[in-house]
Amino acid sequence: MTVTSPDTTAVGGRPVVPSRGALRPLGQDEVRITGGFWRARQDLNATASLPHARSWMDRLGWTGNFAAAEPDATAAGRRGREFTDSEVYKLLEAMSWEVGRVPVGGAGNQTTVALEDQIKELTEAIAATQAPDGYLHTAFGRPGQPARYSDMQWGHELYCTGHLLQAAVARARNGGGHADPLLAVARRAADHVCDTFGPDDRFGPGGTPGICGHPEIELGLVELARLTGEQRYLDQAALFVERRGHRTLPPHHFGWSYFSDDQPVRESTVLHGHAVRALYLAAGAVDVAVETGDDELLRAVAAQFDRTLARRTYLTGGMGSRHTDEAFGDDFVLPADRAYSETCAGVAAIMLAWRLLLATGDGRYDEVIERILYNVVATAIGDDGRSFFYAHTLHQRTLTTALPEDEEQLGFGGGPRAPWFEVSCCLPNAARLLAGLSCYLVTADDTGLRLHQYADAEISTCLIDGREVGLQVRTDYPDSGTVTVRVTKTADRPWSITLRVPQWAAGAELVTTYGRRHVPAGDIVVYRTFAVGEEIRLELPMRPRFTAPDPRIDATRGCVAVERGPLVYCAEALGGDTDLDTLRVDHTVPPVDTEAGVAPASVTIRARFDAPGREAWPYGPPEPDTSHAVAQTKPLDLVPYHRWARRGPSTMRVWLPTT
Template identity: 30%
Template sequence: MTRCWISFLFFGFAAIPTAWAEVADWVDYPIVPVPATAVKLTDQFWAPRIETNRTATIPSSFAKCEETNRRENFRIAAGLSDKQWLGDYGFNDSDLYKVMEGAAYSLMTHPDDELNGYLDQLIAEIAAAQEEDGYLYTLWTAPADQKPPQYDRMGIRVRNQRWDNLQHDHELYNLGHMYEAAVAHHQATGKTSFLDIAAKSADLLVETFGPGKFESTGGHPEIELGLVRLYRETGRREYLELAKYFIDVRGTTTKDKPRLWGEYCQDHKPFLQQDETVGHAVRALYLYAGVVDVAALLDEQAYVAAIDNLWHSVESSKLYLTGGVGATGAGEAFGRPYQLPNGTAYCETCAAIANVMWNHRLFLLHGDAKYIDTLERTLYNGFLSGVSLDGTHFFYPNPLSSDGQHQRAEWFGCPCCPGNVCRFVPSTPGFAYAVQDDTAYVNLFAAGKAMLPLASGEATITQTTRYPWDGKVQIAVAPSAPDAEITLKVRIPGWARNIANSDGLYEFADADSPQPEVTVAGESVWQPADGGYATITRHWEPGDTVEVALPMPIRRVAADERVEADRGRIALQRGPIVFCVEHPDVPEGHVHNLVLPDNAELATQFESDLLEGVQVIEGEAQATRYEGDEADPVIVAETVPFKAIPYYAWAHRGRGAMDVWLPRSMDAADPLPLPTLANRSQARASRGAAGNVGCLSDGRLPPNSLDQSRGIIHWWPRKGAEHWVQYELPEPTTLSAVEVYWFDDTGVGECRVPESWRLLVRTPGNEEWTEVDSPSQYGVEKDQMNRCEFTPVEATAVRIELQSQPNVSSGLHEWRLEGE
């Protein structure tokens, strides 16, 4: 494979001249993406989001970087500030780099002198923080008396020299993001100020790392991606070769890395021996994206075979319906095959971005539409839920079920996701089109115009559509060369071909949908066997238009029976959009007790005044609840109306329950519990509590203290502190006992059963809290109810006061009351 050199724009190429590299033929991807700068979207879905990213997400993220000392840390390292280095992690530098990268993309389409000048200031401070030989890591370079007192805690560890803690310190991870930002800035402005810093740093890495030199790699892949981009921009082949070295040294022991770091760091076995996707999801997919780059640029066919196997590992058993990846918060990792829990799904926003990066590269390598199918699924669902409609709040995990404990935040202690959103959103137009000689690929559908560089000359493609709400798409092709023969390949999404998932992890449970239609001048051109594309080769003339009709009926989706969490359940999908049912759209806000029978009729309509305009699905479900005697309750059901909204738009209307997967029958139902004193009371918790206090009285006991699928409250990261939770009783009641089920995520997180606790009550006419008399025991056993009996007392409220163990926090699953 040979192709004329052009440079990357985040995930795509940007045909921008550079003074750094000579134009030359070299091995590369066979298919070239059309850069975002050549695509002008005018739709009502992505164009407004890109503008929101420019006007809200990037400015607010820069403000957070200022507020949290991320900018100041560079000034400290440069000797320009006498403040204390601030932060919990040495990789804080990378957060600023990512926002800067996003700002550079913004400048490419929206010139802004103020933003340009601000970037110049930041770059000058970064240059001042860089050591003479090119080393750049603010925590190490900061003067000793300005280093933080927690230098031996959390993500920051005592160090004796550079590179001595690559497993954890993220020196190379930081630099990978810096290289990507520097390339973006060079492409946006033509200035070399940031690129000079990156090249100076990369030259140090080339001098330092490799066989017979310092033989190691980074615990968090990213440097590989950065080095490849820097190679493309500068033509310096040693950067590409170093990226390959960092891949090949993984999973091996060396004189400088005498032990393996394990699955979490993608260092459990050599890459070419890997056959199952495991470990930290973001680290895995960043590595895989870098591997595909190196495979394409060095024609490494062994890499290709290995990466294809790993893709099937994900697609066949580890991919959520939303395109999210990462089943567990334990190590932010992939789970076992078919381990896809909903309430505890991790599905980190960064992992969704990484999944898009990986699948886009695989398409460029193989040209198969199935990779764009997964990219599109992730883009519209698993990624988009990670950022609020106003662009200023973010999810870290993106679960598929919630009791109301999830809420987007402005920033995080580890804010990798906001910065990634900043750089990802303006790049989305770059996934829409690609070219190969005189073949033009139309991969995504959005109204707008694109300029495609084909071998015979430039061609303009104009799309007219309301996608993703409507499957009708008009594609006008206007080549610059008269009567040019161009092959147009229009992707026909898998969901339009009755394929829910290319490897069978998901299937449509209902009857086949109407078939897509593709016509030119009234003539059908759709051939279903053509790799997911409608292929049209012709001499195009002005006015030639392709009419695409992708039917969008409401589809019921079922998961492979081996996915225990989804067994007996269905999800709703229309077009590329996965839907969910959320608390404001059902009577009394109850969601988990709903059953959606297979024969329930469903309808859809567009609601322009809901959540900035969304398609909704409406119908009737069965709301289940227990009735009768507590010793022998029966399940009853009543028909209730419900509305489903796009999954990406959930959690914008207050805290409450949400589900993507709904039971199909009573066998899988989760009925409302019998009325109890606890669930008729008003629950409250002390400052810092996370989660939905309503889960304490929902009657749903977990299988163990570690489980998080049924709702918890906790006070992490407030450690070693006193906390309280209380019930305001509906009327004065004589209480005689309580039962408490503690949350404890030993081995996963930092919540443990409390060191101690006690039970207090408020009595009628008395506002003071007093401890109950003669408590039997204040138990702190895991995996069971802890019962405490006491002298009966008439109370108007009851409170648990607990003391967390040192250096950890606490939480509860369930709290039951016994009274008369």
């Protein structure tokens, strides 16, 4: 299927607007998060994270690169890495989603007005930087700089353009409309990309390969095609996807897989190489498949993601287990203490899972998104909104230390959260997701509405036949498992409300006007003629539970983890006064809530701490079996993983050795 008509949405935007698929996404004008876990984080994002990111980008000169990068200027004074333009674009996208979340004239108007001013200011600087032929990058092409597209492997020029296109689409869909100046910049940039990298290989003499070392342009081009109806943008995105995997980029010691150039997308069986690159490419391939009707490509990517989830994904939903090249490891190579699990990979995995959900309607992608949201995205940002994790270890052996608030960090792995990194892709990436998070909660299908993620929300939309319907959702999820859905608007004919029962929620119950009944895991459809004020209540049991790893994961064999609802838990030792490496858990005694009704809920297990092992040489005869020594265990409180490293310097572990 080709793009036959433009997406004319100017407000209430959606991150993805496919022209076909099993589900229709709802926009910010149709779904608003009104309270609870995620509203608090959205508000923090608006009041702290966005201004924090802007202040650092100003201070480091990343935004100033545009003001100083007029086409005739010299390259002297450009600051930051070659990809810093993309961070400014992601910040612009996050600001655009925030303007759509709290439109001018609503509550929070002062913040929105300030963001509007910043969007216009940055747009003017970016527009002034763009070359007459549409080329736009501050690190290449001007006097004293490398020539355009002279380093396709590391230059990130098309990568940055992809983020520019996504920012412009977000702006157009959240109040800017089709006449917005940023969209005009994006269209000129996209036209330049198509002219330069088109199907007749007009890139230049010598047959220089026409792909970027970092996928992303594919996503931007498809969404721009959806917005504008411009077929050549979709064609170019499809061409980039097909060009991948033929080893046309120069060799590198990380291998071609690092650049997603070792194997054609259709031929791969699993996501591999650099995690963020692989996930962005897969998401772009799904977009292309949906818009071109290429079901073979769609099935190929879905199968790759399935295998990745089954063999290369951490309990938290984190992806990427190798620090050296930020890459996926081999099957079942998931070391807890060397988990990389970059925040950006979490955001990218949600982008991919969401696209597959919309295309297929398969509810299992809901749980993937939920797991990553609560255990990667929620973990990443500090309580003040001004510090963040780049990587997400599952075992912090050394004590975290406080970092200066005004110092840029060079290292990416391990705690604590840092105010800024030399490579700070993760904060604006998480910020754009959080600002537009309401778009990931609810969809419409042929018969009604489907609730995918649970949060306090107000929903008002039209069904496929034009009937107006509305819902109010109230819940303390994930601290409590009760989700109440109240009908606020309906019609005099039947329609459906579909709720999700997670796989872990054995014993869930559904309460309606017709009584109470047990419901299995999966999608629960309530279909009838509703009345205004009618309520449906889903009760999910939130009992803590032990989780065992696949025995093929060598690094965690003999360990268990604790989960409660969608949350992964961890043992945390403040001040380093407890050696968590000597911890042994009695997994025969079920974990229990420490104090019911207290948020965030902690969980108590039975555990002991063994004496330290050998000092001179760490190998020797097997230790005596002490599994019977249950009496030696004592209560140990665990905290949600997303809360670790917030109370001061600490060590931590998710996987707990058993007694």
